[in-house]
Amino acid sequence: MTNNVQTIAMLRSAAWARGLSPGQLQRVELETQDRFYSAGEIVCHKSSFATHWIGVVEGMVKVDVLSADGRSTTLSGISDGGWLGEGSVLKSELRPYGVVALRDSRIALMPSETFHYLLTNNLTFCHFMIDQLNARLGQFIALAESYRMHDISSRVASCLAELFNPQLNPRTNPVLQISQEEIGRLAGISRQIAHRALHELEDAGLLHIRYGSIDVLDVDGLRLYAREHTE
Incomplete structure (x- = not known):
């Protein structure tokens, strides 16, 4: 055991x-x-x-x-x-x-x-x-839908929201101990592009960026952003 x-x-x-x-x-x-x-x-x-x-x-x-x-x-x-x-x-x-x-x-x-x-x-x-x-x-x-999106911020929003799926990730903390490089890896983009996307989401009031972590403020808002902000 x-x-x-x-x-x-x-x-x-x-x-x-x-x-x-x-x-x-x-x-x-x-x-x-x-x-x-x-x-x-x-x-x-x-x-x-x-x-x-x-x-x-x-x-x-x-x-x-x-x-x-x-x-x-x-x-x-x-x-x-x-x-x-x-x-x-x-x-x-x-x-x-x-x-x-x-x-x-x-x-x-x-x-x-x-x-x-x-x-x-x-x-x-x-x-x-x-x-x-x-x-x-x-x-x-x-x-599949997110990879058809041309708007990278929407892809990052979708990726972050999935970390709060209650069935698949039941204990995710709203304060994500995750770097921007790690978010880039999850979303399939570079750290620099992830950095820009995260700041767009922060400007939208959905999260707050801190050194080495991200405070997710509105999971439902991230899901809505992912659906509506596509090019």
Whole structure:
């Protein structure tokens, strides 16, 4: 069993854990392990076999894909309390993406056998997974729309708003400990362009920029900005 207190607390407080029996929760705690990844370290490679469901205990990771010419496209960012990779685990397939620690992160790794055990034996977990997959579909539809946008500030607004999706990122703090370079990586743009976009969003009263962090003041406003401010 992992001896990290944060990981145990994260497992016990997860929305999907509330309906587990004591025996099921004990099995989860015994079989789920945690690992620490430094900023920039690969959590899992593209085309690796999906042996674990991945949870972010603390920190932030990004999910991205590489095109044939080597360009990276970020699909999503996952912060404290979020889980990812359920689709590949469900289908027992190779992961079509890579996962990279955006900053120093502690990661929970639930074995696929444990994941499928819960899916087979616990109705609460099944309901959670339906909601999770539905939220993931909505996220990727929004992503496709954002990459059609010519207005970069709208893309950054959409990217930031997704970090507050209550299903996928249940514990995101309104004070984001994230650099402008990291936001650029999430949005697929340079730090300089992210800097300009963030100042436009600050001028719109949606956030406040501080050194090494961003205060998100209006998540709904970010979503509205992403929908309405396109060229």
